[in-house]
Amino acid sequence: xxxxxxxxxxxxxxxxxxxxxxxxxxxxxxxxxxxxxxxxxxxxxxxxxxxxxxxxxxxxxxxxxxxxxxxxxxxxxxxxxxxxxxxxxxxxxxxxxxxxxxxxxxxxxxxxxxxxxxxxxxxxxxxxxxxxxxxxxxxxxxxxxxxxxxxxxxxxxxxxxxxxxxxxxxxxxxxxxxxxxxxxxxxxxxxxxxxxxxxxxxxxxxxxxxxxxxxxxxxxxxxxxxxxxxxxxxxxxxxxxxxxxxxxxxxxxxxxxxxxxxxxxxxxxxxxx
Numbered sequence: 001x002x003x004x005x006x007x008x009x010x011x012x013x014x015x016x017x018x019x020x021x022x023x024x025x026x027x028x029x030x031x032x033x034x035x036x037x038x039x040x041x042x043x044x045x046x047x048x049x050x051x052x053x054x055x056x057x058x059x060x061x062x063x064x065x066x067x068x069x070x071x072x073x074x075x076x077x078x079x080x081x082x083x084x085x086x087x088x089x090x091x092x093x094x095x096x097x098x099x100x101x102x103x104x105x106x107x108x109x110x111x112x113x114x115x116x117x118x119x120x121x122x123x124x125x126x127x128x129x130x131x132x133x134x135x136x137x138x139x140x141x142x143x144x145x146x147x148x149x150x151x152x153x154x155x156x157x158x159x160x161x162x163x164x165x166x167x168x169x170x171x172x173x174x175x176x177x178x179x180x181x182x183x184x185x186x187x188x189x190x191x192x193x194x195x196x197x198x199x200x201x202x203x204x205x206x207x208x209x210x211x212x213x214x215x216x217x218x219x220x221x222x223x224x225x226x227x228x229x230x231x232x233x234x235x236x237x238x239x240x241x242x243x244x245x246x247x248x249x250x251x252x253x254x255x256x257x258x259x260x261x262x263x264x265x266x267x268x269x270x271x272x273x
Contacts, residue, residue, distance in 0.1 A: 016064045016065075024088055027084055028090075030050035034077050041074040044069060065084070091118070094118055094120065094157070095156045096114065097159050097160065097180075099161055099163060100125075100162035101124050101125070102162065104162045108160060109121060122156055123150045124140075125142050125146070126142075127143070129143060147174055151175070151178040151180060159175040161185045162187070168187035168191060172185075172193065181198065182199075186202050186204075
């Protein structure tokens, strides 16, 4: 089986937009669920709903793959699973190293979805000497001193960083120098990488902050809703006040500004002091 170092995905050479590439895993997840239920075909509307996109966008995305479905029948589920898996590079083995085996790194190591989606955890790496040799998810943790050798020996091209923010850039630099060309970054910091290295950032705190924003907005809407339900009405409009005849600034009075009349020849409601 091919390794990640010898093959690269064909998406860029085929001219598939990045936005489409980002949606392909959503389609694959929905299609895999259909396949597991032995569903043979699916319409664009059904698949779009399952993937959380609109059907027109789905059909446009699939046109980049050369897949147009059959009118009145829909898309062949198994063939689409193969097409998308091939386009994403999931028909080959991708060895991955995870650096930083704290709580998050250990949770990633125990995630069972890697193997079923074409990824093999080749090594777990940590800077703590006390962690060396300890098994996590059945894989012994290795010290960062061995990082370059591990990457070379396993032909790794994808690295996962789950270290504290302060150590992330240094780890990133070592990964890139050792030949890593794709990085999934869980550290809460922005990494600087040279051209040719792809970085995907997953920041859980940012996602939670975005959710907090939406919760705050919903709470504000709920506070306003009881007032509307109780029949609350806005205050009545202010009735324009006309100055008494003969008062300073009144029509016909000395000093009246004839140029400040309203559309019907009346004096504006608000007069200058």
